[in-house]
Amino acid sequence: MTIQQERPAQQERPTQDRLAWGYRYVKVEPSHFRVEYQINPFMDPADQPDPVRARAQWDALVATIESLGGRVDVIGQREDAPDMVYAMNLGLGVETADGRPHVVMSHMRYPQRRMETGSAEAWFLANGFTTSYVGRDGVGAHFEAGDAFAFGDALVVGYGPRTEELGLKHLAKDLDIRVRGFRITHPGMYHLDLAFCPLSPTRAIVCPAAFDDASAAALLAQVPEPLVITEEEALTTFCANSIVIGSTVVMPACPDRVRARLEDWGFEVVVVDVSEFHKGGGSIRCMTNPVDLRIGRDLAQVPGGEVVLP
Numbered sequence: 001m002t003i004q005q006e007r008p009a010q011q012e013r014p015t016q017d018r019l020a021w022g023y024r025y026v027k028v029e030p031s032h033f034r035v036e037y038q039i040n041p042f043m044d045p046a047d048q049p050d051p052v053r054a055r056a057q058w059d060a061l062v063a064t065i066e067s068l069g070g071r072v073d074v075i076g077q078r079e080d081a082p083d084m085v086y087a088m089n090l091g092l093g094v095e096t097a098d099g100r101p102h103v104v105m106s107h108m109r110y111p112q113r114r115m116e117t118g119s120a121e122a123w124f125l126a127n128g129f130t131t132s133y134v135g136r137d138g139v140g141a142h143f144e145a146g147d148a149f150a151f152g153d154a155l156v157v158g159y160g161p162r163t164e165e166l167g168l169k170h171l172a173k174d175l176d177i178r179v180r181g182f183r184i185t186h187p188g189m190y191h192l193d194l195a196f197c198p199l200s201p202t203r204a205i206v207c208p209a210a211f212d213d214a215s216a217a218a219l220l221a222q223v224p225e226p227l228v229i230t231e232e233e234a235l236t237t238f239c240a241n242s243i244v245i246g247s248t249v250v251m252p253a254c255p256d257r258v259r260a261r262l263e264d265w266g267f268e269v270v271v272v273d274v275s276e277f278h279k280g281g282g283s284i285r286c287m288t289n290p291v292d293l294r295i296g297r298d299l300a301q302v303p304g305g306e307v308v309l310p
Protein backbone atom coordinates (compact mmCIF):
# COMPACT_ATOMS: atom_id res chain seq x y z
CA MET A 1 0.00 0.00 0.00
CA THR A 2 1.33 3.42 -0.78
CA ILE A 3 0.97 6.06 1.89
CA GLN A 4 -2.08 8.18 1.27
CA GLN A 5 -2.40 11.76 2.27
CA GLU A 6 -4.80 12.21 5.20
CA ARG A 7 -7.87 14.08 4.07
CA PRO A 8 -10.45 14.52 6.78
CA ALA A 9 -13.88 13.65 5.44
CA GLN A 10 -15.54 16.59 7.17
CA GLN A 11 -13.78 19.13 4.98
CA GLU A 12 -15.18 17.59 1.83
CA ARG A 13 -18.79 17.20 2.78
CA PRO A 14 -20.27 20.64 2.14
CA THR A 15 -19.32 20.73 -1.55
CA GLN A 16 -22.36 20.55 -3.78
CA ASP A 17 -20.81 18.34 -6.38
CA ARG A 18 -19.83 15.66 -3.87
CA LEU A 19 -21.97 12.92 -2.42
CA ALA A 20 -22.79 13.44 1.25
CA TRP A 21 -22.79 9.66 1.87
CA GLY A 22 -20.08 7.07 1.35
CA TYR A 23 -17.97 7.74 4.43
CA ARG A 24 -19.10 4.82 6.59
CA TYR A 25 -18.92 1.21 5.44
CA VAL A 26 -19.59 -2.28 6.69
CA LYS A 27 -17.43 -5.10 5.32
CA VAL A 28 -17.31 -8.85 5.92
CA GLU A 29 -13.97 -10.43 6.70
CA PRO A 30 -12.98 -13.06 4.10
CA SER A 31 -12.26 -15.94 6.46
CA HIS A 32 -14.36 -18.47 4.52
CA PHE A 33 -14.44 -17.02 1.01
CA ARG A 34 -14.81 -19.75 -1.65
CA VAL A 35 -16.59 -20.29 -4.95
CA GLU A 36 -18.82 -23.18 -3.99
CA TYR A 37 -21.76 -22.93 -6.41
CA GLN A 38 -22.62 -20.94 -9.49
CA ILE A 39 -25.27 -18.23 -9.25
CA ASN A 40 -23.71 -15.77 -11.70
CA PRO A 41 -21.70 -16.21 -14.92
CA PHE A 42 -18.39 -15.29 -13.26
CA MET A 43 -18.43 -18.12 -10.73
CA ASP A 44 -16.56 -21.33 -11.56
CA PRO A 45 -15.94 -23.72 -8.67
CA ALA A 46 -12.87 -24.98 -10.57
CA ASP A 47 -11.27 -21.54 -10.14
CA GLN A 48 -10.93 -20.90 -6.41
CA PRO A 49 -9.67 -17.68 -4.81
CA ASP A 50 -6.30 -17.78 -3.11
CA PRO A 51 -7.09 -17.09 0.57
CA VAL A 52 -3.82 -15.28 1.32
CA ARG A 53 -4.08 -13.00 -1.69
CA ALA A 54 -7.77 -12.40 -1.02
CA ARG A 55 -7.01 -11.38 2.56
CA ALA A 56 -4.23 -9.01 1.45
CA GLN A 57 -6.52 -7.39 -1.15
CA TRP A 58 -9.29 -7.04 1.40
CA ASP A 59 -6.88 -5.44 3.91
CA ALA A 60 -5.62 -3.01 1.25
CA LEU A 61 -9.18 -1.93 0.52
CA VAL A 62 -9.86 -1.26 4.21
CA ALA A 63 -6.61 0.72 4.48
CA THR A 64 -7.51 2.78 1.41
CA ILE A 65 -10.97 3.64 2.70
CA GLU A 66 -9.56 4.63 6.09
CA SER A 67 -6.81 6.72 4.54
CA LEU A 68 -9.50 8.67 2.68
CA GLY A 69 -11.32 9.52 5.90
CA GLY A 70 -13.84 6.66 5.71
CA ARG A 71 -14.84 4.34 8.54
CA VAL A 72 -15.03 0.56 8.19
CA ASP A 73 -16.87 -1.76 10.59
CA VAL A 74 -16.30 -5.47 10.19
CA ILE A 75 -18.79 -8.33 10.40
CA GLY A 76 -17.37 -11.85 10.80
CA GLN A 77 -18.03 -14.30 7.98
CA ARG A 78 -20.21 -17.37 8.56
CA GLU A 79 -18.37 -20.52 7.69
CA ASP A 80 -21.32 -21.82 5.64
CA ALA A 81 -21.73 -18.57 3.67
CA PRO A 82 -18.88 -18.28 1.14
CA ASP A 83 -20.47 -15.27 -0.64
CA MET A 84 -20.99 -13.24 2.54
CA VAL A 85 -17.83 -11.26 1.70
CA TYR A 86 -20.02 -9.35 -0.76
CA ALA A 87 -21.31 -7.26 2.13
CA MET A 88 -23.13 -4.84 -0.15
CA ASN A 89 -25.81 -7.46 -0.62
CA LEU A 90 -26.71 -7.83 3.06
CA GLY A 91 -29.01 -4.83 3.26
CA LEU A 92 -29.64 -1.21 2.36
CA GLY A 93 -28.48 1.22 5.03
CA VAL A 94 -30.78 4.24 5.30
CA GLU A 95 -30.67 6.64 8.22
CA THR A 96 -34.10 8.05 8.95
CA ALA A 97 -34.58 11.79 8.65
CA ASP A 98 -34.09 12.13 12.42
CA GLY A 99 -30.74 10.36 12.28
CA ARG A 100 -31.70 6.83 13.38
CA PRO A 101 -29.47 4.27 11.67
CA HIS A 102 -31.60 1.66 9.92
CA VAL A 103 -31.00 -1.21 7.51
CA VAL A 104 -33.53 -2.73 5.13
CA MET A 105 -32.30 -6.30 5.10
CA SER A 106 -32.10 -8.17 1.81
CA HIS A 107 -34.23 -11.19 0.99
CA MET A 108 -31.82 -13.00 -1.31
CA ARG A 109 -32.95 -14.56 -4.56
CA TYR A 110 -30.85 -17.72 -4.15
CA PRO A 111 -31.24 -20.04 -1.16
CA GLN A 112 -27.45 -20.47 -1.05
CA ARG A 113 -27.18 -16.91 0.31
CA ARG A 114 -30.30 -16.57 2.44
CA MET A 115 -28.65 -17.43 5.75
CA GLU A 116 -26.27 -14.47 5.43
CA THR A 117 -28.84 -11.87 6.33
CA GLY A 118 -29.81 -13.47 9.64
CA SER A 119 -26.24 -13.19 10.91
CA ALA A 120 -25.82 -9.71 9.51
CA GLU A 121 -29.08 -8.60 11.09
CA ALA A 122 -27.86 -9.74 14.51
CA TRP A 123 -24.73 -7.65 13.99
CA PHE A 124 -26.69 -4.56 12.93
CA LEU A 125 -29.05 -4.86 15.90
CA ALA A 126 -26.12 -5.22 18.29
CA ASN A 127 -24.49 -2.15 16.76
CA GLY A 128 -27.24 0.42 17.11
CA PHE A 129 -29.22 -0.12 13.91
CA THR A 130 -32.88 -0.96 13.60
CA THR A 131 -33.81 -3.39 10.82
CA SER A 132 -36.72 -4.31 8.60
CA TYR A 133 -37.48 -6.50 5.60
CA VAL A 134 -39.41 -5.44 2.51
CA GLY A 135 -42.97 -6.64 2.47
CA ARG A 136 -42.62 -9.11 5.29
CA ASP A 137 -46.24 -8.41 6.23
CA GLY A 138 -47.57 -11.28 4.16
CA VAL A 139 -46.14 -10.79 0.68
CA GLY A 140 -42.41 -11.25 0.59
CA ALA A 141 -40.40 -10.11 -2.40
CA HIS A 142 -36.81 -10.68 -3.28
CA PHE A 143 -34.71 -7.64 -2.68
CA GLU A 144 -30.92 -7.57 -2.82
CA ALA A 145 -29.05 -4.46 -1.75
CA GLY A 146 -26.52 -3.68 -4.45
CA ASP A 147 -29.57 -3.20 -6.66
CA ALA A 148 -30.47 0.14 -5.02
CA PHE A 149 -28.67 3.49 -4.83
CA ALA A 150 -29.87 6.99 -4.06
CA PHE A 151 -29.49 9.26 -7.02
CA GLY A 152 -31.22 12.51 -7.95
CA ASP A 153 -34.79 12.57 -6.68
CA ALA A 154 -35.13 8.85 -6.04
CA LEU A 155 -33.79 5.51 -5.02
CA VAL A 156 -32.64 4.03 -8.31
CA VAL A 157 -33.37 0.29 -8.27
CA GLY A 158 -32.38 -2.37 -10.78
CA TYR A 159 -34.76 -5.31 -10.94
CA GLY A 160 -34.97 -8.58 -12.80
CA PRO A 161 -32.12 -10.99 -12.08
CA ARG A 162 -32.18 -10.55 -8.30
CA THR A 163 -34.59 -7.91 -6.97
CA GLU A 164 -38.22 -8.50 -7.97
CA GLU A 165 -40.43 -5.77 -9.36
CA LEU A 166 -42.77 -6.20 -6.38
CA GLY A 167 -39.89 -5.27 -4.09
CA LEU A 168 -39.89 -1.75 -5.54
CA LYS A 169 -43.38 -1.08 -4.26
CA HIS A 170 -42.45 -2.25 -0.81
CA LEU A 171 -39.29 -0.14 -0.70
CA ALA A 172 -41.18 3.00 -1.75
CA LYS A 173 -43.99 2.46 0.74
CA ASP A 174 -41.89 1.23 3.66
CA LEU A 175 -39.41 4.10 3.39
CA ASP A 176 -41.73 6.85 2.11
CA ILE A 177 -39.51 7.56 -0.85
CA ARG A 178 -39.65 7.66 -4.63
CA VAL A 179 -38.27 4.56 -6.31
CA ARG A 180 -37.28 4.59 -9.95
CA GLY A 181 -37.06 1.06 -11.32
CA PHE A 182 -34.92 -0.06 -14.26
CA ARG A 183 -35.14 -3.55 -15.73
CA ILE A 184 -31.81 -5.39 -15.91
CA THR A 185 -31.64 -7.91 -18.74
CA HIS A 186 -27.92 -8.66 -19.00
CA PRO A 187 -27.03 -11.91 -17.19
CA GLY A 188 -23.51 -10.66 -16.41
CA MET A 189 -24.74 -7.43 -14.79
CA TYR A 190 -27.13 -9.16 -12.43
CA HIS A 191 -26.87 -6.43 -9.79
CA LEU A 192 -27.31 -2.70 -10.46
CA ASP A 193 -23.90 -1.96 -8.95
CA LEU A 194 -22.17 -3.71 -11.84
CA ALA A 195 -23.67 -1.17 -14.24
CA PHE A 196 -24.36 2.00 -12.27
CA CYS A 197 -22.29 4.05 -9.85
CA PRO A 198 -23.38 7.43 -8.47
CA LEU A 199 -20.39 9.81 -8.48
CA SER A 200 -21.98 13.08 -7.39
CA PRO A 201 -25.51 14.49 -7.21
CA THR A 202 -25.49 14.92 -11.01
CA ARG A 203 -22.92 12.44 -12.30
CA ALA A 204 -22.88 8.67 -12.45
CA ILE A 205 -21.20 5.82 -14.29
CA VAL A 206 -23.83 4.09 -16.43
CA CYS A 207 -23.61 0.96 -18.57
CA PRO A 208 -26.73 1.05 -20.78
CA ALA A 209 -26.06 -2.49 -22.07
CA ALA A 210 -27.21 -3.90 -18.74
CA PHE A 211 -30.84 -2.83 -19.26
CA ASP A 212 -33.70 -3.26 -21.68
CA ASP A 213 -33.97 -0.39 -24.16
CA ALA A 214 -36.67 1.55 -22.33
CA SER A 215 -34.82 1.29 -19.01
CA ALA A 216 -31.46 2.22 -20.52
CA ALA A 217 -32.99 5.33 -22.07
CA ALA A 218 -34.86 6.24 -18.88
CA LEU A 219 -31.79 5.81 -16.70
CA LEU A 220 -29.66 7.96 -19.01
CA ALA A 221 -32.39 10.60 -18.88
CA GLN A 222 -32.16 10.56 -15.07
CA VAL A 223 -28.44 11.33 -14.99
CA PRO A 224 -27.61 14.89 -16.06
CA GLU A 225 -23.97 13.98 -16.77
CA PRO A 226 -23.56 10.25 -17.37
CA LEU A 227 -20.16 8.61 -17.79
CA VAL A 228 -21.25 5.93 -20.23
CA ILE A 229 -19.24 2.71 -20.26
CA THR A 230 -19.41 -0.19 -22.68
CA GLU A 231 -20.53 -3.72 -21.90
CA GLU A 232 -16.94 -4.84 -22.29
CA GLU A 233 -15.61 -2.21 -19.88
CA ALA A 234 -18.23 -3.18 -17.30
CA LEU A 235 -17.62 -6.92 -17.55
CA THR A 236 -13.85 -7.07 -17.91
CA THR A 237 -12.79 -4.28 -15.55
CA PHE A 238 -15.74 -4.12 -13.10
CA CYS A 239 -15.14 -0.36 -13.25
CA ALA A 240 -18.75 0.50 -12.38
CA ASN A 241 -18.34 -1.51 -9.19
CA SER A 242 -16.47 1.33 -7.52
CA ILE A 243 -17.04 3.47 -4.47
CA VAL A 244 -16.79 7.20 -4.03
CA ILE A 245 -15.40 8.89 -0.94
CA GLY A 246 -15.71 12.64 -1.38
CA SER A 247 -13.67 13.47 -4.45
CA THR A 248 -11.93 10.11 -4.69
CA VAL A 249 -13.20 7.17 -6.73
CA VAL A 250 -11.83 3.86 -5.46
CA MET A 251 -11.88 1.46 -8.41
CA PRO A 252 -10.79 -2.10 -9.18
CA ALA A 253 -9.43 -0.88 -12.55
CA CYS A 254 -9.88 2.22 -14.62
CA PRO A 255 -9.79 2.33 -18.41
CA ASP A 256 -7.83 5.39 -19.62
CA ARG A 257 -10.91 6.94 -21.19
CA VAL A 258 -12.83 6.65 -17.93
CA ARG A 259 -9.92 8.04 -15.92
CA ALA A 260 -9.59 11.04 -18.21
CA ARG A 261 -13.25 11.89 -17.74
CA LEU A 262 -13.15 11.42 -13.97
CA GLU A 263 -10.05 13.59 -13.62
CA ASP A 264 -11.58 16.18 -15.86
CA TRP A 265 -14.48 16.32 -13.42
CA GLY A 266 -12.08 16.85 -10.52
CA PHE A 267 -12.05 13.31 -9.13
CA GLU A 268 -8.95 11.50 -8.06
CA VAL A 269 -8.80 7.82 -9.01
CA VAL A 270 -7.31 5.24 -6.64
CA VAL A 271 -7.06 1.69 -8.01
CA VAL A 272 -7.13 -1.24 -5.59
CA ASP A 273 -6.67 -4.74 -6.98
CA VAL A 274 -9.40 -7.06 -5.69
CA SER A 275 -9.07 -9.63 -8.48
CA GLU A 276 -9.52 -12.61 -6.15
CA PHE A 277 -13.04 -11.38 -5.44
CA HIS A 278 -13.83 -11.16 -9.15
CA LYS A 279 -13.88 -14.97 -9.10
CA GLY A 280 -17.14 -14.79 -7.16
CA GLY A 281 -18.52 -12.12 -9.50
CA GLY A 282 -18.06 -9.04 -7.36
CA SER A 283 -15.63 -6.19 -6.88
CA ILE A 284 -15.05 -3.14 -4.69
CA ARG A 285 -18.65 -1.95 -4.34
CA CYS A 286 -19.87 -5.47 -3.69
CA MET A 287 -17.39 -5.81 -0.83
CA THR A 288 -18.33 -2.55 0.89
CA ASN A 289 -21.75 -1.57 2.18
CA PRO A 290 -22.28 2.16 2.81
CA VAL A 291 -24.58 2.69 5.80
CA ASP A 292 -24.63 6.48 5.95
CA LEU A 293 -27.27 7.26 3.35
CA ARG A 294 -29.84 9.56 4.89
CA ILE A 295 -33.50 10.09 4.08
CA GLY A 296 -34.25 13.80 3.90
CA ARG A 297 -30.68 14.60 2.86
CA ASP A 298 -29.73 12.11 0.13
CA LEU A 299 -33.23 10.82 -0.59
CA ALA A 300 -36.32 13.01 -0.70
CA GLN A 301 -39.21 12.02 1.54
CA VAL A 302 -42.35 11.15 -0.44
CA PRO A 303 -45.15 10.29 1.98
CA GLY A 304 -46.81 7.02 0.98
CA GLY A 305 -44.04 6.30 -1.49
CA GLU A 306 -44.05 6.35 -5.29
CA VAL A 307 -42.74 3.93 -7.91
CA VAL A 308 -41.77 5.19 -11.35
CA LEU A 309 -41.11 2.66 -14.10
CA PRO A 310 -40.04 3.45 -17.67
Ligand code: ARG
Pocket residue numbers: 039040043083086088089113145146191193194280281282283285286287
Ligand atom coordinates in the same frame (compact mmCIF):
# COMPACT_ATOMS: atom_id res chain seq x y z
N1 ARG B 1 -21.43 -14.41 -5.80
C1 ARG B 1 -22.23 -13.28 -5.42
C2 ARG B 1 -23.63 -13.43 -5.97
O1 ARG B 1 -23.78 -13.88 -7.07
C3 ARG B 1 -21.60 -12.02 -5.88
C4 ARG B 1 -22.31 -10.79 -5.41
C5 ARG B 1 -21.75 -9.54 -5.98
N2 ARG B 1 -22.25 -8.41 -5.29
C6 ARG B 1 -22.69 -7.26 -5.83
N3 ARG B 1 -23.06 -6.31 -5.05
N4 ARG B 1 -22.82 -7.14 -7.12
O2 ARG B 1 -24.60 -13.13 -5.32
